[in-house]
Amino acid sequence: MHHPGRRKRVGLFVPCYIDDFYPKVALSTLELLEAHGFEVVYPEGQRCCGQPFLNNGLRKEGARFARHFVATFEDYDYVVAPAGSCIATVRHRYEGLVEADRLAALTPRLFELCEFLHDVVGVEKLQLKHPFPHRVGLHNSCHALRELRLGAPSELTIPHFSKIKAVLSRVEGITIVDPARDECCGFGGTFSVQEWAVSAMMGRDRIADHRQQGVEIMTGVDRSCLMHMEGLARRDGTPMRFLHVAEILAGRTELSDD
Known part of the structure; x- marks a missing residue:
């Protein structure tokens, strides 16, 4: 729920390989979001989005990750990740793995970083x-x-x-x-x-x-x-x-x- 006068809360999703090998990408994302006025939260219970399983047809295994992802991020105003493939996984491969109404509520608030800066912040307002x-x-x-x-x-x-x-x-x-x-x-x-x-x-x-x-x-x-x-x-x-x-x-x- 959005409340007038408060900063919008962004749930920051950090993909596995960025967490393990390229933490500077995650820190850069955090700094960019905060610089544009958002309250950024890193949910410590987050896990892999399940992409490696779903790409290989392992839907039962992938469903566990899908349910966990939605439960972790569904209460934020926006969810942003510095990774196109992970966001695409949630948007296009979670159907049938998570309750349809919960997925439908989350998907419009889910963005890759550049997409978020372009569509939500606005190119002309970028600092x-x-x-x-x-x-x-x-x-x-x-x-x-x-x-x-x-x-x-x-x-x-x-x-x-x-x-x-x-x-x-x-x-x-x-x-x-x-x-x-x-x-x-x-x-x-x-x-x-x-x-x-x-x-x-x-x-x-x-x-x-x-x-x-x-x-x-x-x-x-x-x-x-x-x-x-x-x-x-x-x-x-x-x-x-x-x-x-x-x-x-x-x-x-x-x-x-x-």
Whole structure:
């Protein structure tokens, strides 16, 4: 329930791999939300959204995580996560796993970070204080592009738009570069394990595309995709940095989470 005069409460959901490997992304998200006037709460009882199970058809196992997620976050005004794939999982794969009325009440309040900044805060109202004078390549992850519709997929004949680019464009000095081809990086969760050779080739193709565009740094809203390509770049000795969008927006770009 919304109460006039009080700050809206945001439940911050931090995906497993960000919690384990890239905590700076979570801190950046927290700082951005607080800087725009929201009361941010990190529910300590939160767990995985269940995506690894649901992607592999393990609905019974995934249902336990789905019920826990809804119970944990349903009382907040908004739920925000710095991860397109996790938000897409809740929106598109929880049907039939949780009571329909509870899921229907939660889903409209559930946002990926850039989506939240674009749709709820508003691009013109963004207060971004950290310049980033670099040539940055934008990787559009599949879940964010084709399930959350944060941009126009290349296979659809619709007017071009990009909520991620609109938000990033508010950063002083940044130059945003689109790759020549709009393709999957090959991560795909367990796909990168089961079909590792194909996955690696797809990732290297994405890196090469950005390199040909003169990109110094690659960014996106899914750190899992960036993690996949960053591993390939390091292995190949490719001089490219990988930063989550939240890190650029919050100015946490000087150090990595190594």
